[in-house]
Amino acid sequence: MASSLKLVGLAVAAVAILAGLAAYLYLGGAPSVSGEERVFYVVAYHWGFVFYDENFNEVSNIVVNKGDRVTIYLIPGAAFDKETHETYQERTVESGIGDLPAGSQEIIAKMEEAEEEGLLDHGLAIEGYDVNIRTNYKLFRGGATSIGEVFNIESEDTLRAHMISFVADKPGTFDIICSVFCGYGHGWMYVPGGFVVQG
Numbered sequence: 001m002a003s004s005l006k007l008v009g010l011a012v013a014a015v016a017i018l019a020g021l022a023a024y025l026y027l028g029g030a031p032s033v034s035g036e037e038r039v040f041y042v043v044a045y046h047w048g049f050v051f052y053d054e055n056f057n058e059v060s061n062i063v064v065n066k067g068d069r070v071t072i073y074l075i076p077g078a079a080f081d082k083e084t085h086e087t088y089q090e091r092t093v094e095s096g097i098g099d100l101p102a103g104s105q106e107i108i109a110k111m112e113e114a115e116e117e118g119l120l121d122h123g124l125a126i127e128g129y130d131v132n133i134r135t136n137y138k139l140f141r142g143g144a145t146s147i148g149e150v151f152n153i154e155s156e157d158t159l160r161a162h163m164i165s166f167v168a169d170k171p172g173t174f175d176i177i178c179s180v181f182c183g184y185g186h187g188w189m190y191v192p193g194g195f196v197v198q199g
């Protein structure tokens with residue numbers, strides 16, 4: 001009798017512990033459920049970045065709140081058809097880059113040079129955060145006419161290989177740079193304050 005009472009007591013204690021744990025998790029005690037899930041898409045081209053929010057709307061930079069889980073997909077110009085890719089590259093011609101002024105045809109020559117040398121990949125690093133991903137353009141089927149279409153055309157494996165997910169645990173304003181040498185304009189692929197974590 002004494003031992004079966006003991007078993008009942010143990011069972012009651014176990015149920016109480018499990019209920020307490022469930023309540024703890026449900027009420028947000030676990031750190032993993034404290035922030036929001038945020039997704040951003042970044043196109044890297046010669047020579048710049050374009051940022052998009054979770055609805056594929058262009059934004060000037062990535063802004064999140066402290067504690068959010070941030071997922072970033074990095075997509076190279078090579079994922080797009082020729083015309084769309086050129087639309088991105090035209091931004092560089094319009095703004096000028098390095099020593100080459102806006103509108104300079106030499107910018108186009110430098111882009112062609114980079115392509116001929118096979119410098120079609122880019123990286124995305126956030127300075128001050130442990131974030132650094134790079135593209136592998138050879139994995140892309142290509143041909144997308146918009147950033148949204150990339151996600152219909154490409155395989156799960158390709159997309160996963162271009163994704164990083166992390167918790168924005170440090171508030172502040174951080175710079176985004178290209179971390180893979182990509183030809184003439186590489187040193188200017190730099191977005192001051194490209195990543196903002198509101199504390």
Ligand SMILES: [Cu+2]
Nearest residue numbers: 178180182186
């Ligand atoms: Cu680069």
